[in-house]
Amino acid sequence: MSLLPRTAEEFSSAEYWERFFKKRGEKAFEWYGDYNKLCGVLHKYIKVQDKVLVVGCGNSELSEQMYDVGYKHLTNIDISETVVTHMNQRNAERRPGLTFHQVDATQTPYEDASYQAALDKGTLDAMASEEKGRLARNMLTEVGRVLSVGGRYVCVTLAQESVIKMAVEQFVQLGWAVRLHCLQEECGKEDTFALPVFVLVCTKFRQPMPVPILEMCLGEDGAPTRLTQVSELLSAVREHQAYSVLRKKLRTGTDATSNLSLTLCHTKTGLPRYTVTVQDCPPGAKLPRSNQFAIFIVPQGSETAWLYSSSEGRRQMAASANFRRLLIVTMHRNQEYVDMQAVQSELSPLVMDLAPPGMPANQQVPFLSVGGDLGWREEVSRGVSELSGEYCVENVKGEDGELYRRLVFLSNAAVVQSESRLVLSNTTSSQKKKNKKKPKSTAPPASSTPVSVDSGFLCCAHHEVMVAGLAILGVGTEQMKDAPVSVLLVGLGGGGLPQFLRDFVPNITVEVVELDPVVLEVAKKWFGLRPDDHLTITLGDGLERICALKKEGGRLFDVIMFDVDNKDSSVGMSCPPAGFVEISILQKVCSLLTPRGIFMLNLVCRDSALRKTVLEHVSGVFPTILSRKIEGEVNEVLLCFRGENGKSNAVHILPSLNEAAKSLQSALSSKRTGTNCSPHIDIAELLKDLKVE
Numbered sequence: 001m002s003l004l005p006r007t008a009e010e011f012s013s014a015e016y017w018e019r020f021f022k023k024r025g026e027k028a029f030e031w032y033g034d035y036n037k038l039c040g041v042l043h044k045y046i047k048v049q050d051k052v053l054v055v056g057c058g059n060s061e062l063s064e065q066m067y068d069v070g071y072k073h074l075t076n077i078d079i080s081e082t083v084v085t086h087m088n089q090r091n092a093e094r095r096p097g098l099t100f101h102q103v104d105a106t107q108t109p110y111e112d113a114s115y116q117a118a119l120d121k122g123t124l125d126a127m128a129s130e131e132k133g134r135l136a137r138n139m140l141t142e143v144g145r146v147l148s149v150g151g152r153y154v155c156v157t158l159a160q161e162s163v164i165k166m167a168v169e170q171f172v173q174l175g176w177a178v179r180l181h182c183l184q185e186e187c188g189k190e191d192t193f194a195l196p197v198f199v200l201v202c203t204k205f206r207q208p209m210p211v212p213i214l215e216m217c218l219g220e221d222g223a224p225t226r227l228t229q230v231s232e233l234l235s236a237v238r239e240h241q242a243y244s245v246l247r248k249k250l251r252t253g254t255d256a257t258s259n260l261s262l263t264l265c266h267t268k269t270g271l272p273r274y275t276v277t278v279q280d281c282p283p284g285a286k287l288p289r290s291n292q293f294a295i296f297i298v299p300q301g302s303e304t305a306w307l308y309s310s311s312e313g314r315r316q317m318a319a320s321a322n323f324r325r326l327l328i329v330t331m332h333r334n335q336e337y338v339d340m341q342a343v344q345s346e347l348s349p350l351v352m353d354l355a356p357p358g359m360p361a362n363q364q365v366p367f368l369s370v371g372g373d374l375g376w377r378e379e380v381s382r383g384v385s386e387l388s389g390e391y392c393v394e395n396v397k398g399e400d401g402e403l404y405r406r407l408v409f410l411s412n413a414a415v416v417q418s419e420s421r422l423v424l425s426n427t428t429s430s431q432k433k434k435n436k437k438k439p440k441s442t443a444p445p446a447s448s449t450p451v452s453v454d455s456g457f458l459c460c461a462h463h464e465v466m467v468a469g470l471a472i473l474g475v476g477t478e479q480m481k482d483a484p485v486s487v488l489l490v491g492l493g494g495g496g497l498p499q500f501l502r503d504f505v506p507n508i509t510v511e512v513v514e515l516d517p518v519v520l521e522v523a524k525k526w527f528g529l530r531p532d533d534h535l536t537i538t539l540g541d542g543l544e545r546i547c548a549l550k551k552e553g554g555r556l557f558d559v560i561m562f563d564v565d566n567k568d569s570s571v572g573m574s575c576p577p578a579g580f581v582e583i584s585i586l587q588k589v590c591s592l593l594t595p596r597g598i599f600m601l602n603l604v605c606r607d608s609a610l611r612k613t614v615l616e617h618v619s620g621v622f623p624t625i626l627s628r629k630i631e632g633e634v635n636e637v638l639l640c641f642r643g644e645n646g647k648s649n650a651v652h653i654l655p656s657l658n659e660a661a662k663s664l665q666s667a668l669s670s671k672r673t674g675t676n677c678s679p680h681i682d683i684a685e686l687l688k689d690l691k692v693e
Contacts (some may be wrong), residue, residue, distance in 0.1 A: 571607075
């Protein structure tokens with residue numbers, strides 16, 4: 001529509017509204033709904049006998065309809081002379097007591113405490129765009145002045161975050177009570193706003209409230225939920241807006257490549273409780289008529305699995321489920337869930353609005369899960385790292401029935417930083433073998449049951465490849481039987497990789513460089529890390545350590561491993577940080593390797609152009625590169641050699657790997673560690689898919 005403002009500033013311009021109403025003429029313009037939509041909440045807070053100041057009335061029919069049902073004390077003000085003249089003329093005969101005045105809402109002529117209510121439909125939103133909300137704040141100050149004790153400011157708004165934050169904070173500072181109603185539009189109305197309409201109700205008290213009263217209501221009659229901070233109220237608003245936008249999009253369907261999702265928060269705490277992702281089947285898919293809509297509950301602890309966390313995994317999952325639309329629901333940390341029935345009861349009234357268009361009203365909607373189980377998660381520790389932010393250590397039950405311990409940084413909660421498998425402390429190797437023949441128990445162990453970390457189990461597939469890469473060195477062969485192996489590893493995590501190397505690789509010494517002292521303490525306390533003469537930890541920056549080793553000279557390593565994540569999520573490479581693959585650093589790495597040495601890089605790069613640049617940097621220093629993709633993940637491991645003959649050298653390496661793999665496998669199994677753990681790794685299988693870069 002050409003009459004709509006071209007810029008945000010026009011909303012608060014008197015000249016704009018003068019032009020607007022001259023062009024529009026007599027036709028009413030209803031921002032955010034008419035009387036029929038708003039009457040329920042208006043009657044709740046504005047009494048028929050109240051003196052009401054209608055701020056920025058425009059040519060809306062709202063005041064006329066309120067007058068017709070009994071509100072006889074309405075004072076309507078607007079900045080536009082044109083609309084005031086028109087509205088007085090329109091109502092002179094039918095509504096003689098309904099008056100309209102040309103008044104600036106920021107400077108009204110009315111006495112203090114002269115009104116019991118102030119009604120605002122869209123005016124706050126319009127004025128908040130000017131000069132960072134200066135006009136809106138002035139208007140709210142004026143509203144506060146003219147309202148009597150117990151009076152209410154009732155504002156119909158779209159609750160844009162900057163607008164609602166400014167208004168709520170102003171009234172909280174004054175000690176007023178604040179309540180916000182979210183009026184969701186009826187499903188199926190295509191002419192409604194994509195965003196829900198909110199009604200802000202602020203009540204003036206005689207004495208300012210010492211503790212803010214902040215409440216949120218769903219619908220006009222919803223029970224109020226008490227909140228403690230303005231940020232919680234804003235979070236609830238964002239959730240309702242996201243839900244409404246998503247529902248609007250889904251009314252016309254989505255394609256199979258869409259990644260629409262939203263987070264549902266707990267009604268009382270405002271904390272994230274569920275994340276819902278919508279996955280539609282491709283058009284033309286042959287589906288049973290009854291398979292319209294289903295909801296899949298991801299077991300707790302499994303939300304980071306590729307099947308549930310990646311776009312491709314979810315598409316495969318939806319295709320396998322064979323429903324027109326599948327909602328994939330994950331549960332959040334630090335929330336309690338009783339059982340599957342309780343989760344279904346909680347979600348059913350919320351998710352039905354997300355059903356595919358045209359689905360029959362009486363259609364049965366199944367809830368799907370893995371074995372009907374919610375999974376299990378137990379948080380064992382939580383803390384804060386100055387370098388990486390808040391973290392938690394948690395025990396989870398995997399879909400295989402085994403117990404795992406994870407380190408997760410909550411700034412990127414979808415990624416498991418480190419993971420180890422747990423075993424009951426009194427379980428021997430022979431007992432574990434017998435237990436494999438029995439079905440897994442679905443019940444988690446009691447919290448008092450002692451558990452320990454299985455150092456022979458590497459939960460990260462790229463760690464397994466790095467270990468398998470030692471076969472290229474000839475570790476375990478007769479020629480290397482007594483030869484020492486020295487490793488420099490940048491990046492500790494939970495310590496699973498260096499502990500495996502120390503416990504199972506003969507004659508090895510490992511130096512780990514870790515930047516974050518908190519990570520080191522977590523690894524010691526919760527992941528069983530036990531430094532000794534063969535496994536040492538150096539706290540500090542990995543790049544600085546490499547430069548220092550180069551400067552000191554005289555010390556070389558058979559293997560240098562980079563397994564360090566990138567904290568900068570804006571870059572298309574999450575491992576390693578860009579500085580670790582600069583040519584100058586790679587050259588230093590090369591110079592720190594023995595003549596037979598290998599550089600191993602865990603590379604996680606979603607940007608194909610950036611990956612190409614990284615490979616160019618690495619190949620410029622290391623002529624021979626073997627790569628191994630990790631199935632179902634973005635990770636790939638690069639095994640880089642100093643040899644001068646490039647790809648021709650790799651041609652000679654690959655055929656000899658089969659025997660070398662057998663030798664390494666035998667060496668890993670034969671080393672006595674003093675524990676009941678044994679290595680769970682298939683070297684030959686891991687080296688089978690190596691590719692020459």
